[in-house]
Amino acid sequence: xxxxxxxxxxxxxxxxxxxxxxxxxxxxxxxxxxxxxxxxxxxxxxxxxxxxxxxxxxxxxxxxxxxxxxxxxxxxxxxxxxxxxxxxxxxxxxxxxxxxxxxxxxxxxxxxxxxxxxxxxxxxxxxxxxxxxxxxxxx
Numbered sequence: 001x002x003x004x005x006x007x008x009x010x011x012x013x014x015x016x017x018x019x020x021x022x023x024x025x026x027x028x029x030x031x032x033x034x035x036x037x038x039x040x041x042x043x044x045x046x047x048x049x050x051x052x053x054x055x056x057x058x059x060x061x062x063x064x065x066x067x068x069x070x071x072x073x074x075x076x077x078x079x080x081x082x083x084x085x086x087x088x089x090x091x092x093x094x095x096x097x098x099x100x101x102x103x104x105x106x107x108x109x110x111x112x113x114x115x116x117x118x119x120x121x122x123x124x125x126x127x128x129x130x131x132x133x134x135x136x137x138x139x
Contacts, residue, residue: 006125009118010063010077016115017060017080024053037107040100059083063119066126073126081119088116 023031028049032038059080066076091112094100105113 002125003129006122007067010067010122013080013115013118013122014060014063014067017056017063019060021053021056021058021060024049024056028053035111037104041094055083063122066122070129074123074130077119077123077126081116081123084116084119088113 020031023034028046029044031049031053032044062076062080066073069076091100091104091108095102095105
């Protein structure tokens with residue numbers, strides 16, 4: 001049961017990241033004005049938004065590939081979890097140094113911090129199960 005939940009979580013993270021990345025690539029200006037708070041972080045830059053859209057496409061593909069490939073799952077889920085964590089920490093840093101107000105933390109939580117936390121939940125589960133498989137196989 002836990003395996004189904006974690007793999008399902010990875011699929012949801014993957015699909016959400018790909019959807020966000022596609023939105024960023026196809027309509028960077030639409031994404032810029034549609035996502036709450038983005039307009040307060042700097043002026044519109046379609047090149048930058050598309051660059052990050054590519055990152056989200058890779059994050060999504062990594063979660064989805066890890067869902068299909070248990071042997072590569074730990075690596076495929078750890079890589080996006082690390083990037084998502086850096087992204088979330090950057091948002092907290094902006095608050096800490098006064099670039100943004102504390103009010104952005106709850107606003108950004110569902111799209112910034114929560115994916116990082118969930119990415120680590122999946123990654124830590126994969127690490128635990130990779131270790132168990134290695135013990136069973138005698139590696």
